[in-house]
Amino acid sequence: xxxxxxxxxxxxxQGLLAxxxxxxxxxxxxxxxxxxxxxxxxSELTIPTTRDEEWRFTDISLLTKISLQxxxxxxxxxxxxxxxxxxxxxxxxxxxxxGIYAPKLSTVAANGxxxxxxxxxxxxNADVLKQHLGQHASTKDNVFAALxxxxxxxxxxxxxxxxxxxxxxxxxLFIATQKEVVSYPRTLVLADNGCAVTVxxxxxxxxxxAYFTNAVTEFVLADNAHVNHIRVQREGAKAFHIANCxxxxxxxxxxxxxxxxxxxxxxxxxxxxxxxxxxxxxxxGLALISARQLADTHTCIDHAQAHGTSRQxxxxxxxxxxxxxxxxxxxxxHGAQKTDSQQSNRTLLLTEKAHVxxxxxxxxxxxxxxxxxxxxxxxxxxxxxxxLQSRGLSETVARNMLTYAFGAEIIERIPVTSLKRSxxxxxxxxxxxxx
Amino acid sequence: xxxxxxxTILEVRxxxxxxxxxxxxKNMNFTVKSGEVHAIMGPNGxxxxxxxxxxxxxxxxxxxxxxxLFEGKNLLExxxxxxxxxxxxxxxxxxxxxxxVGNSQFLRLTYNTVQTHRxxxxxxxxxxxxxxxxxxxxxxxxxxxxxxxxxAGFSGGEKKRNEILQMALLEPSLAILDETDSGLDIDAxxxxxxxxxxxxxxxxAIVLVTHYQRLLNYIVPxxxxxxxxxxxxxxxxxxxxxELETRGYDWVSxxxxxxxRVAA
Numbered sequence: 001x002x003x004x005x006x007x008x009x010x011x012x013x014q015g016l017l018a019x020x021x022x023x024x025x026x027x028x029x030x031x032x033x034x035x036x037x038x039x040x041x042x043s044e045l046t047i048p049t050t051r052d053e054e055w056r057f058t059d060i061s062l063l064t065k066i067s068l069q070x071x072x073x074x075x076x077x078x079x080x081x082x083x084x085x086x087x088x089x090x091x092x093x094x095x096x097x098x099g100i101y102a103p104k105l106s107t108v109a110a111n112g113x114x115x116x117x118x119x120x121x122x123x124x125n126a127d128v129l130k131q132h133l134g135q136h137a138s139t140k141d142n143v144f145a146a147l148x149x150x151x152x153x154x155x156x157x158x159x160x161x162x163x164x165x166x167x168x169x170x171x172x173l174f175i176a177t178q179k180e181v182v183s184y185p186r187t188l189v190l191a192d193n194g195c196a197v198t199v200x201x202x203x204x205x206x207x208x209x210a211y212f213t214n215a216v217t218e219f220v221l222a223d224n225a226h227v228n229h230i231r232v233q234r235e236g237a238k239a240f241h242i243a244n245c246x247x248x249x250x251x252x253x254x255x256x257x258x259x260x261x262x263x264x265x266x267x268x269x270x271x272x273x274x275x276x277x278x279x280x281x282x283x284x285g286l287a288l289i290s291a292r293q294l295a296d297t298h299t300c301i302d303h304a305q306a307h308g309t310s311r312q313x314x315x316x317x318x319x320x321x322x323x324x325x326x327x328x329x330x331x332x333x334h335g336a337q338k339t340d341s342q343q344s345n346r347t348l349l350l351t352e353k354a355h356v357x358x359x360x361x362x363x364x365x366x367x368x369x370x371x372x373x374x375x376x377x378x379x380x381x382x383x384x385x386x387x388l389q390s391r392g393l394s395e396t397v398a399r400n401m402l403t404y405a406f407g408a409e410i411i412e413r414i415p416v417t418s419l420k421r422s423x424x425x426x427x428x429x430x431x432x433x434x435x
Numbered sequence: 436x437x438x439x440x441x442x443t444i445l446e447v448r449x450x451x452x453x454x455x456x457x458x459x460x461k462n463m464n465f466t467v468k469s470g471e472v473h474a475i476m477g478p479n480g481x482x483x484x485x486x487x488x489x490x491x492x493x494x495x496x497x498x499x500x501x502x503x504l505f506e507g508k509n510l511l512e513x514x515x516x517x518x519x520x521x522x523x524x525x526x527x528x529x530x531x532x533x534x535x536v537g538n539s540q541f542l543r544l545t546y547n548t549v550q551t552h553r554x555x556x557x558x559x560x561x562x563x564x565x566x567x568x569x570x571x572x573x574x575x576x577x578x579x580x581x582x583x584x585x586x587a588g589f590s591g592g593e594k595k596r597n598e599i600l601q602m603a604l605l606e607p608s609l610a611i612l613d614e615t616d617s618g619l620d621i622d623a624x625x626x627x628x629x630x631x632x633x634x635x636x637x638x639x640a641i642v643l644v645t646h647y648q649r650l651l652n653y654i655v656p657x658x659x660x661x662x663x664x665x666x667x668x669x670x671x672x673x674x675x676x677x678e679l680e681t682r683g684y685d686w687v688s689x690x691x692x693x694x695x696r697v698a699a
Contacts, residue, residue, distance in 0.1 A: 382495070387531045389515035390491045390524075391601060392549040398516075401536060401544075405584075408535030 010046050012064045016147065016182070017042060024153070028122065030130045031152070038139055038149035045143040057325045057357040058296045060266055063240050066210050068182040071098040075177045079105060082175065085204050088418045090171035094156045097175050099183030101154050111166055113197075114159035118186075121157050128159065133188055136218040137246040142270075145244045148184045148216040155186035160195040160225075169198035169230075169416050176236060179209030187217040191225035191253075198228040198415060205236035205263065215243040221253035221279075228256045230414055232423070235263035237291075244270045249279035258413050259285040260423060261295045262430065268296040277305040283312045286410035287326075288430055290319035290350075300329040301343075303336040306366075310340075316347040317407050317431070318354035329361040330373065336366045343373040348380065348406050403431040436637070437657050438470040442506075444609050444640045445490075450501035451665075452489050459485045461665035463501070467609065470637040474651055474676060475644045477662035478684050483644045484528065486662070487613045491525035492518050506608065520552035524607030526598040528614040532586040538597070539581035542567055546604045570603045574630045592623030599630045610634075611642045616650035628653030648680040661687050 017039065025032050047064055048055040075097060082095065082105055092115055095105035101117040108115055114125060122129060133155070139146035156172045174185045189199055203213060213235060221227055227247075235241045241264040247255050253276075261267055273281050287295040301310045316324035324347060332339045347356045360373045380402050388398035407427045414420045445467040452460040459482050467473055477483050489496050490503070492515035503510040510518060533541065546567075547557040558566055568578055574596045586594050595615055602610050612631070616624055631654050635641055643654060651659070651673065659675040660667045661684065668691040669675070679687070 381531075384531045384533070386491075386493055386515060387527060390519055390527075391545040392516050392519035392552070392605065393545060394516050394548075395514070397544075397548075401541075402533065405533045405535035412535065 013042060013045070013047060013143065013147075016068065017150065026122070028126055028130070031122075031133075034134045035150055035152055038134075038146045038152075041139050041146040042143060042150055045141070045146065047143060054298065057323075058266070058268060058294060060240070060242075060268070062266060063212065066180060066212075068212055069180050071100060071178070071181045071183050073100070077102065077105060077175070077177070081206070082173070085173055085175070085202070087169065087171050087200060087416060089169055089416050090200065091168045093171040093173060095173045095175065096154075096156065096183075096185055098178050098181050099154075099174070099185055109168065111168075112164055113161065113166060114157065115170060116157060118155035118157055119153070121159075125157075125159060128190065129157075129188070132190055132218065132220055134218075136220060136248050137216045137244050142244060144214050144242045145216050148186060148214050148244075151184045152186055155188055158189045158197065158199060160191045160197055162192045163194040164192075165196040166198075169200050169228075171200045171202060174203045174213065174215070176203075176205040176211050176213060176239065177207060179207060179211055182212040182214060185213060185215040187215070189217075189219045189227065191219070191221045191227050193222045194224045196226040198230070200230045200232070200416065200419065202232045202234075203241065203263070204234050205239060208236045208238060210238040210240070210265070211236070212240040213242070215241075217243065217245040219245070219247040219255065221247065221249045221255055223251045224253060225250070226254045228415055229258075230416065230419065231257065231259040231269075232419070233259075233261045233263055233267055233269070234426075235267070237263070237265060239264040241267040243268070245272070247271070247273045247281070249273065249275045249281060251276045252278040254279070255281040257281070257283050258410065259283075259297070260288070260411070261285070261297065262288045262426065264293065264295070266294045269298070271297070271299040272302070273300070273310070274302045274304055275308040275310070278307045280309045282310070284410055284413055285314040286407055287316040287318075287324050288407055288427060289317070289322040289324060290430070291322060292320065293322040294325070295322075296325035296327075298327045300331065301341070302331045302333070303339040303341065304333050306335060306337045306339065308336065308339050308341075310342070312343040313410065314345045315406065315410050316345075316356055317350065317403060318347065318356055319350040321351070321353040322355070324356045326356070326358045327361070328359070328373075329363065330371060332364040332366050332369050332371065334365040337368045339366060339369040339371065341369070341371040345375040346406075347375075347377045348403065349377065350379075350403065400428075400432045404428050407431070436470050436472070437468075438637050441468040441470050441637070443467070443504075444469050444506060446502075446504040448502045450489070450503060451499045452485065452496045453499055454485070454496050458499070459496070459665050460489065463666050465660070465667060467640045467642065469608070469640055471658065472635060472641045472643065472654060472656045474656035474659045475642060475662055475667075476646070476648075476659060476676065476679060479646070481662040482665040483662050484613055485665075487525055487611045487642070487644050490518075490611055491515055491523060519605065520549050522608035524602050524605055524610045526595070526602060526610065526612045526615050528617060530586050530594045530598055532584070532589070534584045534587040536585050537581075538583055538585050539564070539567065541585045542581075542601065542604060545601065549605050567600075567604065570600060573603055573633055574600055575626050576600065591618035592620065592627075595619060595623065595627050596630070599627055599634075603630065603634055606639075608639045609642070610639065611644065613644045614646065615643070616645055616647065624650065624653060648676045651676045663688055663691070
């Protein structure tokens with residue numbers, strides 16, 4: 001990128017900062033401080049280009065070519081409008097429309113935990129929020145996380161007290177309704193000692209024009225906490241979706257995440273997991289893309305202490321002229337002995353023009369560890385296609401079935417039956433139309 | 436069993452096929468009539484498995500010359516799925532695993548697809564469930580198999596039973612069983628053979644492709660053929676299999692060479 005365009009990108013950022021109605025100053029000085037330091041960080045950074053190592057394969061210059069308006073007051077949606085996005089098992093649902101909390105669409109079950117939006121929960125929980133909000137997702141060298149924090153005025157909050165196990169999943173539903181709007185979804189989940197919860201972070205759209213979702217999510221797991229994190233990115237076809245998620249795992253806690261990316265023109269998901277002694281995590285993913293979509297997943301699993309276990313299976317199904325990127329870093333720090341880590345990335349390219357860039361990275365500074373990683377890229381196995389044809393199925397049906405099965409291996413890991421079924425159906429439809 | 440006036444199901448004439456330019460089948464001749472059970476034996480690399488895949492329509496093999504008539508129709512111009520719908524079935528030596536696709540869903544899809552193409556009624560999930568459970572009894576299969584993914588995590592014997600179950604559902608007029616006995620213990624071999632025997636009738640035909648004689652103790656062939664270098668070099672009755680078991684294949688090869696020398 002030339003200097004002129006770099007300047008253009010910086011001007012773009014300034015425009016984003018200036019053009020947006022800034023959140024009103026909070027009564028909490030720490031929150032004002034958090035935002036203003038994020039504004040400062042933004043002004044020191046630029047929009048990344050493919051010359052930045054972390055963005056080598058992901059060209060987001062298209063994003064700077066659309067003009068983004070501030071999110072107006074939320075569009076008035078009725079419950080019936082969002083019915084199709086609801087997940088029957090979830091008795092608590094927080095809905096954000098273009099980033100703005102929609103209390104009328106939300107339902108909160110009384111189950112002994114704090115769940116709600118930041119604006120209403122701030123006063124009562126100021127101490128714990130001050131301690132964690134914005135403290136785990138790093139804004140350093142991350143202009144998008146910094147932008148999100150600069151505009152932090154509301155958030156989805158889930159605060160679980162000690163030893164509380166919530167059996168029904170909690171659904172965080174982020175709906176995009178307006179074009180050329182930028183929204184800054186923000187989520188904080190604090191799981192105290194020994195508690196258990198399933199959180200579904202779900203990005204959907206009710207329109208097909210361009211918009212930008214810039215999300216930040218923070219999970220903090222205290223000792224022995226167990227969190228299932230299901231992330232579904234099904235944004236509109238012209239959307240931009242950039243998200244940063246940080247999970248901090250204390251001793252013997254367990255974080256299980258399944259992330260599915262099937263929407264957006266360009267999407268980028270950064271997941272960072274930091275593990276203390278004896279913590280366990282799984283970080284599985286599926287990118288199912290076609291046409292000219294780009295889906296980039298960057299993960300960093302940091303075994304900071306000994307006896308941690310991590311598992312990662314990331315799959316990509318790439319059709320059309322789409323482009324998938326996977327960068328999976330496993331870090332085993334000095335002293336993180338007995339770490340047990342397995343990572344695998346498998347990609348299915350459905351067309352000649354489909355394209356993947358995959359980069360597993362292992363950095364090991366301990367000497368008594370068990371770490372494996374690997375990546376495979378391929379087309380459907382012709383023997384498998386022949387097997388199904390020999391049973392009377394047409395070549396198209398055979399290919400669709402095998403493609404579906406490839407993705408279903410990840411979808412099956414979602415511990416919420418109705419969501420699993422509906423995503424399986426989506427994968428089935430997607431894989432039947434792509435071929 | 437050999438029946439009088441039975442109709443010809445398969446007629447292979449001077450078939451030559453190659454893979455990546457290497458000839459594998461060289462003037463293969465083979466005729467099967469309804470009601471018959473044929474065993475094709477021969478050492479590794481003789482072309483047995485290639486022959487079964489060629490009949491099922493595997494696209495890796497190029498047919499360079501010869502003809503194959505199946506119930507009077509030109510089999511070679513049909514796609515693999517059209518052959519299956521017409522009544523050709525191949526039980527695979529190594530059935531593939533499809534994690535993520537339920538076995539019952541898969542079986543019903545194949546059954547209904549084939550039924551539709553034969554102008555017959557499809558079954559809805561409930562009807563199919565009753566139907567398939569009945570067929571599973573033939574193979575002493577636990578109904579749990581229906582809830583698992585296709586062949587995923589099945590033992591060798593379970594996979595082979597699942598193959599014969601598909602044969603039972605698709606009711607082929609020509610079933611080719613490629614090394615169905617390999618990897619089976621004696622109990623599984625008995626169950627699988629028993630299933631095949633119950634499916635054999637005067638209107639269909641079975642071709643057993645096998646390396647060993649032991650399967651033929653359970654499924655008794657009407658004809659035994661020995662393949663070598665891509666063609667059948669000797670045919671006989673079931674007693675030929677026993678002779679091969681005790682004497683090996685070399686003498687057949689010698690006999691064939693001597694005969695061709697005389698002919699030349």
